[in-house]
Amino acid sequence: MPDQHSTLRAQRRAETQRVIQAHAVRLFTGHGYDATTVADVAEAAGVSPMTVYRHFPTKEDLVLVDQHARLVAERIAASSAAQPLVRRIGSALIDAATTLTSGGSGNSGDSPTTNEQFLLARLRLMISTPALRARHLDNNYALQQAIVDALGDGATDSDTAFRTQAAASACLAAMHTALVRWSEDDGRTDLPDVIAKALAAAFGEGVLGTGPDA
Amino acid sequence: MPDQHSTLRAQRRAETQRVIQAHAVRLFTGHGYDATTVADVAEAAGVSPMTVYRHFPTKEDLVLVDQHARLVAERIAASSAAQPLVRRIGSALIDAATTLTSGGSGNSGDSPTTNEQFLLARLRLMISTPALRARHLDNNYALQQAIVDALGDGATDSDTAFRTQAAASACLAAMHTALVRWSEDDGRTDLPDVIAKALAAAFGEGVLGTGPDA
DNA sequence: ATCGTATTGGTAGTGACTACCAGATTGGTA
DNA sequence: TACCAATCTGGTAGTCACTACCAATACGAT
Incomplete structure (x- = not known):
């Protein structure tokens, strides 16, 4: 059974990556x-520089690596097509962020979890390091394409696609602003x-929450 | 007179950069x-690889190099503080784009000028090449900071600054979408x-033009 | 004519990253 | 148990972007 096979391998592989x-x-x-050189990282992790490159295609990916995109795309696809674009996208972003940060225990207010601490450390690096910031913004752009794909009903006309792109890019930009703010607050x-506030600041207070309840 | 001095030097320098x-x-x-390696570029331009690095700090800057930021910041500072944030920023972006593309002759419709052709070629590279796209998006982020600085009346409270950041980032994202669209249309x-359409798609039709005339 | 400065070029080096190849480990099989 | 195939890992050598550090040259001003 190749299932068990690859599962064991995959677990070991994931653990190595994590370390x-x-x-x-x-x-x-x-x-x-x-x-910090890649060789430094390899030595600290107890592997060869080669192995680092096997698991992470570039040095930047040692910090970036997020599966965030998949999470958002799923929420988009599950959202109601009747709502306006910005609200659909905004809600999906907020939901995804909730999933990412909550982790399991409801810690609303302060005392970020270990998972959050790691996320914050990576975020701080992504914001302060030019090369990482650029790559992160480009990842956001890729996420934008994923959102547009998830929203598109297959073959929409060029003009509609353009409007969708514009709305998605603006939403993601607002989310990025929220991420910066969140990291500045050290996750408190x-x-x-914060994402909801950023969306409201950009698009007006009525974008979220004019629907039923909240 | 050191003015003449530096002017002559600067002209030669600017010409070398242009070539x-x-x-x-x-x-x-x-x-x-x-x-394409930097050595290839140097050889084609008839200079040494060293000289290329003297004029352009990185290979990416051979494509990017825009003074766009200064242009936008000036328009922001000159705009009326009475208007809503998004309209102030959006108008500045549109004005700056008009200055950038018009060049001198009013060519509205098609037949892009040589200046525009060069701009389009760079834009296409920026969009299709991952490394350039990332850097370009990061430049946009720097422009966002410049806009916020131009908007900020000096010492604004943290919450207002955050809202300004969110609005500026969303506007710039919409503009980026417009740039992509524009390059796909080959500048026709x-x-x-296009920028106005992108802003309208993201923020609603009423964001621009509800004022007097147009 | 001369001096200071800006521009250019060369050399050597670092570091990210990529083939290309060899040994070791692991999971399934005769 | 012995064997096979795939995967993981490591080493070597090389490319390329980029950076000091240093010499030569051209240019503008006194």
Whole structure:
């Protein structure tokens, strides 16, 4: 049965990745991203530089690596097509953020979890390091395409597609602003709330919550 | 008079930069960005690789190099503080785009000028090449900070600053979408119009033009 | 004519990243 | 148990972007 086979392999592989990434983020945070070489990360993780490149295609991916896109796309597809574009996208972003940060225990207010701490450390690196910031923004652009694909009913005309792109890009930009703010607050505020505030600031208070309840 | 002095030097320097960049964009477009080395560009431009690095800090800057930011910031500062945020920023972006593309002759409709052709070639590279796209998006982020600074009356409270950030980022994202669309149309459409359409799609039709005339 | 400065070029080096190849480990099989 | 195939890992050598550090040259001003 190749299922069991690949599952065991995959677990070991995922664990190796986790260890390498943890050491990478720790070193990057401590000594700076540029000042830390891939060889340094490899040595700290107890593997060869080759192995690092096997698991992470580029040095930047040691920090980025998010499956965030899939999460958002799923929520988009599950949302009601009757609502306006910005609300559909905004709600999906907020829901995805809730899933990402809650992790399991409802810690609303302060005391971020270990999972959140790691997320925050990576976020801080992504914001302060030019190369990482650029790559992160490009990932956001890829997410935009995924959202548009999830929204598109297959073959929409060029003009509708353009409007969808514009709405999606603006929503994601607002979310990015929220992420920056959240990291500046060291995760003490509630991420979904910050995203909602950013969306409201950009599109007006009525974008979310004019529907039934809340 | 040191004015004449530096002017002559600056002219020669600007001309050298122009030549290098022209060859770079030509080679990148023809053989691909990644497949073209800086040494190739230097050889085509008739200079040494060192000289290329003297004029352009990174290979990516051979394509990017825009003074767009300054243009936008000026329009922002000159706009009326009475209007809503999104309209102030949106109008500034549209005005700046008008200045950038018009160049001097009123060519509304088709037949892009040589200046526009060069702009389009760079834009196509920026969109299709991952590394350039990432850097371009990061430049947009820097422009966002410039806009916020131009808007901020000095010491605004944290919450107002956050709202400004959110609005500015969303506007710039819409503009980026417009730029993509414009390059897909090979510049046949009017760039300011496309930007206006993108802003309207993201923020609603009423954002621009509810004021007097137009 | 001369001096200071800006521009250019060369050399050597670092570091990210990529083939190309060899050994080791693991899971399933005769 | 012995064997096979796939995967994981490591090493070597090389490309390329980019950076000091240093010499030569051209240019503008006194």
